[in-house]
Amino acid sequence: MPHRNAPLTETGRLRLARCVVDDGWPLRRAAERFQVSHTTAARWATRYRQLGIAGMSDRSSRPHHQPRRTPAEVEDQVLRLRREHRIGPLRLAARCGITPSTAHRILIRHGQPPLAALDRATGEPIRRYERARPGELVHIDVKKLGRIPDGGGHKTLGRAEGRRNKTGTGWAYLHTALDDHTRLAYTEDLPDETAPTCAAFLQRATAWFASLGITVERVLTDNAWAYSKNTWRDTCRDLGISPRRTRPWRPQTNGKVERFHRTLLDEWAYRQPYTSDHERMEAFTDWLHWYNYHRPHTGIAGQTPASRGTNLSEQHT
Numbered sequence: 294m295p296h297r298n299a300p301l302t303e304t305g306r307l308r309l310a311r312c313v314v315d316d317g318w319p320l321r322r323a324a325e326r327f328q329v330s331h332t333t334a335a336r337w338a339t340r341y342r343q344l345g346i347a348g349m350s351d352r353s354s355r356p357h358h359q360p361r362r363t364p365a366e367v368e369d370q371v372l373r374l375r376r377e378h379r380i381g382p383l384r385l386a387a388r389c390g391i392t393p394s395t396a397h398r399i400l401i402r403h404g405q406p407p408l409a410a411l412d413r414a415t416g417e418p419i420r421r422y423e424r425a426r427p428g429e430l431v432h433i434d435v436k437k438l439g440r441i442p443d444g445g446g447h448k449t450l451g452r453a454e455g456r457r458n459k460t461g462t463g464w465a466y467l468h469t470a471l472d473d474h475t476r477l478a479y480t481e482d483l484p485d486e487t488a489p490t491c492a493a494f495l496q497r498a499t500a501w502f503a504s505l506g507i508t509v510e511r512v513l514t515d516n517a518w519a520y521s522k523n524t525w526r527d528t529c530r531d532l533g534i535s536p537r538r539t540r541p542w543r544p545q546t547n548g549k550v551e552r553f554h555r556t557l558l559d560e561w562a563y564r565q566p567y568t569s570d571h572e573r574m575e576a577f578t579d580w581l582h583w584y585n586y587h588r589p590h591t592g593i594a595g596q597t598p599a600s601r602g603t604n605l606s607e608q609h610t
Contacts, residue, residue, distance in 0.1 A: 300329050301337070306349045309334055310341030363395055371399045379416050381408055412545065419545075423474060427602055428507040430473040430537075432550035433495070433514045435486045438465045438562060441570040465570070466490075467557070470498035471550045472507065475601040476590050478553055480581060482574055488519040492528040499532050505602055511535045515547055549592075556584075 301309065309327045312318040313334065318326075324334035340348030371385050378384075382396040389396065412419050424430045440463050468491065469480045479498045483490050499509050512529065514520040516538055529536040539546035561580040567573040589595040 301327065301333075303349045306337045307341070307346060310337045310349070313338040314341050363391065363399060367391065368399050368403070371396055372403060372405070375400065375405060376416060379408060379411060379413060414543075414545075425474065427472055427474045427477075428502060428509050430511045430513055431498070431502070431509050432469075432471045432473060432547050433491075433498075433512050434469055434547055434550040434554065435491075435517070436467040436469065436554040436557070438467055438558075440465050441567050441573055443569045467554070468494045468498075469550055469553060469557075470495070470502070470512075471553050472502065472598075473549060475507075476549070476553075476593060476598040477502070477505070477507070477585055477602060478581065478598070480557075480577075482577075486517070486519055488522040488524040491519040492524045495525075495528055495534075496532065499534070507602065509534055511537055513537045513539065513547055515539050515544065516541055552592075560584075 305327060309323055309329070312323045312326070313320060320331055320334050320338065323338075324331045327334070337349070367389055370389050371391075374380065374385055374388055382393045382400065385391075385396040385400075386393040406418055410418055466483045466486050467480055468483050468486070469478055471478045479501045481494055481497070483494060495512065502509050509532070512534055514536070519525060520536070520538065526536060544551055557580075561577055562573065567576070584598070586597060586599045588597060590598060593601060
């Protein structure tokens with residue numbers, strides 16, 4: 294594609310060349326007519342004679358001879374190390390004795406995807422999926438979070454005083470149910486992650502989704518002890534839900550709720566120092582509403598989770 298200040302596009306080059314070759318215009322007359330130099334007019338006329346219309350396209354500026362190009366054996370070494378160790382240009386450069394920019398150029402030249410697009414365990418491109426309708430699959434997981442003692446923790450008081458003030462605070466167990474299609478999230482702060490607690494949470498989460506017009510059909514959990522008990526299976530059966538579990542040691546399968554928990558920590562739990570656990574949980578209520586109804590979600594093309602539900606944001610009323 295010609296740059297923005299180029300006097301000729303491909304159509305203009307073709308018109309110039311046809312004036313010279315087909316209509317017999319002198320080169321200087323054609324150059325003056327199209328406001329280009331004599332050499333430019335000669336170049337496009339020559340290419341038109343040799344290649345026809347196809348010659349009007351831009352050519353690569355890469356030289357035909359590259360005596361300083363990285364040797365093929367070094368490129369093979371870079372690609373082999375990338376496949377075997379899944380490391381980036383900086384570490385590849387250190388091992389192969391080249392600059393990071395050269396390593397990056399080799400990866401680009403051979404069509405290697407960025408590490409962020411690869412499964413680090415297998416080296417295969419990540420296969421992303423999304424269920425077709427709300428409620429078809431709900432991801433469930435628990436995130437443990439240290440409770441904040443009254444008066445604040447180490448982020449407010451400093452490390453030494455924070456340790457002295459921490460005694461007996463315990464853990465918050467944040468149970469989350471996240472819909473695969475809409476990314477709508479329902480989260481509760483509960484005292485533990487036992488089977489009865491998880492089963493009761495599922496009942497409340499199902500009722501919450503039902504209040505939004507979403508019927509939960511399947512739930513996906515990891516292989517935690519609570520999700521393998523009869524209490525969980527019986528609750529799923531009573532609710533008409535099909536339980537599913539991820540493969541062992543493969544948290545990526547439940548990646549949507551894992552990513553939600555990372556967002557939750559970044560944008561709520563660790564966003565500012567809190568002076569008590571009660572203060573932090575009060576802020577969580579507003580944050581979760583903002584996440585569901587107002588926050589643009591990059592995983593669904595900048596839409597809000599509520600906009601993908603059944604008229605949750607009331608945009609059709």
